[in-house]
Amino acid sequence: MADSRTRKVRDIFDSMESGPTSSGRPAAQAWLQSHSGSLGLFIDGSSVCPSDRQTASALDSSGESVCSALCAVDEDVSACVSSSAGGFKAWAALSCHRRAQVLRRLAAAVQKHSQCVSEVCDLFQPPSSPAALVRLVQYHAGWAQLRDLSIPDWSPRGVVAVVVSDDASVYCMWLKVLPALAMGNSVVLVSGPQMAPPSLLLAELCAEAGLPAGALNVLSGSDVSLAGKVVASTGISFLTYCGNKQDGEALCRQTAGWCVPVALSTSPGSVCPVIIFESADIDSALDSVMEAAFKKNREYQWVLYVQESVLDGAIARLKVRMAGMKAVPLLCEADRALVDEAVQEAHRQGATLIQPCPPAPSGALYPPTVLSGVAPSCQAVVSPAPGPILPLMSFRGSGEGITLANHSPFVQAASVWTEDLTLSLESVKSLCAGTVWLNSLAVMDPSLSLSGLKEVGNCTDGGREGLYQFLRPSASPPLRCFRPSQVDYATFGAPSPMVAFVPGGSDSSSPARVYQHLVGGRQSKAESGCSKAVRSAGGALLAHCPDGGPKDVRNAVEAAIKVQPSWARSPSARVQSLYSLAGSLEKKSRELAASVQTQTGVSLEEAEQEVELSVSRLCEWAARCDKERGGVQSLPQSGSSYSTAEPIGVVGVVLPDSKPLLSLVSLLGAAVAMGNAAIMMPSEKNPLPALEFIQVLLAADLPGGVVSIITGARDQLTKALANHSVIQAIWYWGSKEGCQFLQSSSPLRRLWLHPEEQENGERWTRPDASLLEEMWRQAVVWKSLWIPTA
Incomplete structure (x- = not known):
């Protein structure tokens, strides 16, 4: 072999070894020296460097300061x-x-x-x-x-x-x-x-x-x-x-x-599943996977899913491509222990190791490794270690492949390889990932939106x-900051002691009405069997409403899970359902206006205006059901990119005390118009308009379970929402202690928090387009699809 200083391009090509590289990083070293290394x-x-501050070392990939x-x-x-x-x-x-x-x-x-x-x-x-x-x-x-x-x-x-x-x-x-x-x-x-x-x-x-x-x-x-x-x-x-x-x-x-x-x-550490169907160009897919997993993009942790009918051929091609490959550097030496542990665990669970060479006993170099036949529950699949490791699993049908790819809670992006257009579009829609690449990998551009789902985050970056x-919104004043309160998270939302009703203790001449809440499309009592007294501002008994709790929330979530996917698939059906709901509300406008007046003490004219505006608001949301779905993005690379708005899933909403009917209709419309299912918690102080609205829901043609209305203690219901893993977003109007509890207990959910100290009711009556758009954007997540054309 020729000396590295005299090697020719032909020598490098024949040996497939790395060519000579320049030693050091002169520009970076010069910049660091301009700051005297500190x-x-x-x-x-300007840069400031006080002399009495503690310092911490910045280490390179080898662990040196x-x-x-x-x-x-x-x-x-x-x-x-x-x-x-x-x-x-x-x-x-x-x-x-x-x-x-x-x-x-x-x-x-x-x-x-x-x-x-x-x-x-x-x-x-x-x-x-x-x-x-x-x-x-x-x-x-x-x-x-x-x-x-x-x-x-x-x-x-x-x-x-x-x-x-x-x-x-x-x-x-x-x-x-x-x-x-x-x-x-x-x-x-x-x-x-x-x-x-x-x-x-x-x-x-x-x-x-x-x-x-x-x-x-x-x-x-x-x-x-x-x-x-x-x-x-x-x-x-x-x-x-x-x-x-x-x-x-x-x-x-x-x-x-x-x-x-x-x-x-x-x-960091997010998973990218790569699904190769039997209709794909297998060679192109494997070349791209190896380039991304072992050489190019190490920000994602890649997991390969290959359809069973082409599995043996894919493994044979992988072995040929991996032969002669050399160990690659890890990001840091500390990752070596994580990589060794992941490989050993997969091997113990029956995975077959495919490596071009055995790994060195220690150090920051590790050979490219394919873990063939790894179990779906293995840690290398759910949360892969940071290194050149590629878990490989097989699947039979397309549905099984999508289910396996959605298994990890850390999926941020996904890649689908197939020449079947129908299969590709169905797979893209079913994958729970913010970005999907079709017949390509690791295409990045700032015009592509990146939405975090599940454990990957709660925000959208890019685009x-x-x-x-x-x-x-310019019409909405900025939130004022508060100092944290002393909140005991263990006892927050604990059930309050039951108050017994004493026979003969109420006014029999005007018996109070007993309401039921709405769960799964049916009216029912609270699972606890308890009710709460609803009183006017003067203390007069108005009604008894159900005292809902965690079991009622679980029942509502189970009903929402069953109906939400089909509800999300048909925008035209949502349009008709919401117009039907607006018509039902208009027919019962007199009863609802009387309920608003009785509960809140406003004049009848003001209550009628709230009902009229609620009807208009529902019609606005009905009109937006099949609008504003995203569009095509312009990219410098050859290809097309599509950005689409998708529903979050199940949304929990804790409603404010002000404008009890209009706020309910505004937020309910925003959630369900985008294809979500909504679990509504009416104001604990003013629940009667929401309970009257149940009759409007029953008279409309919304599928049962799309909307549930549960009354009870606000803190107890808030805690029940926060403890349910299926609920992906919580919109909360309530105490600052409740806001603090949600931020502490549900950090990865999409939280939209409004302390009641800053709520005056003007938000709901102000006809401002940006306020409605804010509600709409809170109800959707974004998915980007990249399709190459060359």
């Missing part, structure tokens, strides 16, 4: 948030054109320093291509230019906290920061020591591009407690996080009670849809 903070447009990063303290947090408040005023005051100019200059700066950006990304995290980052900046520069034209009646939230854990990618971090800036917010970027260098580099590039001082500040710390201190500074309007699930849940518990909306993207998390 990175500070970035506050108010490359530089140190400062750990911010309370004083730094206070200065940072104060600077961000001023930066928001300056940045938001600029025109859309001026903000877009700054972002375009940022794209030019990234191109100018592409070598440094690339080397810093490679040094600390999985590679992020400078070209991909430039495309990301340019895309959001366009949205900064078009914000007021394309997204009218929406305003920036204010100061946004972006928190990234050390195992997040640089691309994911930029996908949070750039849309926040493009929409006119200022950003406080909070990172761990590993992400401190790329975070500080981004801030310096933004300053070079002309971003106003304070519009982007960077703090670094040793753990997520720093992010909690940032939220506790009471200047933060929104918190978004990308990183591992454990730190994300800890952050939610730490920030619960401040009434700051939180969006989580727990993408037009990802912008709305950084905006609020």
Whole structure:
């Protein structure tokens, strides 16, 4: 073999070994040396490096210390948030054109320093291509230019906290920061020591591009407690996080009670199932899988599903392709123990190992490994270890393949390989993943929306849809921050002692009506057999309503699960059902107006106006059932991308005290119009209009189980909703203690929280398009489909 210094291209081609590479990372080393190997903070447009701060080491993939990063303290947090408040005023005051100019200059700066950006990304995290980052900046520069034209009646939230854990990618971090800036917010970027260098580099590039001082500040710390201190500074309007699930849940518990909306993207370690049907081009599919799993994209953990009829041929082709492959580096040496444990567990459960060479006893290198015949319950399938491991399973029919692919709760993206158009579209619709690639793998573009489902997160990043998390309706005032309360989560929502009814203790001359709630399309008493007295503002007994509990919620969820898939499949049927519901409501308008007047004490004229507006609101939702379903995205690659809005599934709604009928109809319409099933919890104070509305539901042609209405103690029903794993979203109007409980106990759900201290009823009567669009966006998740054409 020729010496490496004199090897020819032909020698490299014949041996299939890696060619010579340049030693070191000169641009990254020069940038680190300019900071004397000790990175500070970035506050108010410049780097600051106080001498009395503790430091944490930033390690490269081999575990060696490359530089140190400062750990911010309370004083730094206070200065940072104060600077961000001023930066928001300056940045938001600029025109859309001026903000877009700054972002375009940022794209030019990234191109100018592409070598440094690339080397810093490679040094600390999985590679992020400078070209991909430039495309990301340019895309959001366009949205900064078009914000007021394309997204009218929406305003920036204010100061946004972006928190990234050390195992997040640089691309994911930029996908949070750039849309926040493009929409006119200022950003406080909070990172761990590993992400401190790329975070500080981004801030310096933004300053070079002309971003106003304070519009982007960077703090670094040793753990997520720093992010909690940032939220506790009471200047933060929104918190978004990308990183591992454990730190994300800890952050939610730490920030619960401040009434700051939180969006989580727990993408590191997420699973990508690859389904190869017998009608696929097997060779192309296997080539792409091996490239992605063993060489190219290591952000996802890949799981391969092959149809049984072509399994033997696929395994034979894999063995041929893997022969002669060499061990590949892990992201860090600490991952070696996880990889060894995953492989040993799969082997014990009967999996066959396919490796080109045996692994070394230790070290950060591991050979590409296929685990053939692994069990569906194996940890390597449910939550694969971070390494060149490819679990392989077989399936018989298409339905079984989709079921196996949806088995893991950590699926963020999926890939389907088939030449059968009908099968591909059916598979795409059935897969529970935010992004689906058809006959392709790992296609990324900022115009593609990435929605988190199940354990992957509760927010949508990318595309037009990802912008709305950084905006609020202009007609809706920003939420005020509260300090956390002392909430005993163990006793929150505990059943209250039953109060016995004493015979002869009530007024027999005007017997109170006894209502039933609606569960699974039928009226029924509470499973507990208990009722609650409903009284007027003056204390007069009006009625008895069921005192529902966890068993009633479980019954409602079981009914919703059965009917929701068929309800979601037919938009035209939903249109007719909601128009039928509006007609039924109009026929009973007199009875409902009387109920609203009796319960709330408003005038009859005002009650009639609420009923009339409720009818109009239902007609609005009926008209939107088959509208606004997404569209085609323009991509720089050859191919087509489709973004579609899909229902969340089962939504739990805890209703406010104000406007008891109109709020019920508005939220019910938003949920079911998009194909969801809704479990409604009426106001504990004013439940009678909702109970009267049950007769309207029964007279309409909605399938039983699409809507359930359960009355009872609000905290007890809220806890029952939070404890049910099937409920994917909770819309809550109630106490700040209830908001705090939900943020702490259900961090990965899609929570839409409204403390009752900030609820005045104007939201429901104001005819503002952005408020209705906000409800609509809370009722959907987004799925992107990529179809190559060449």
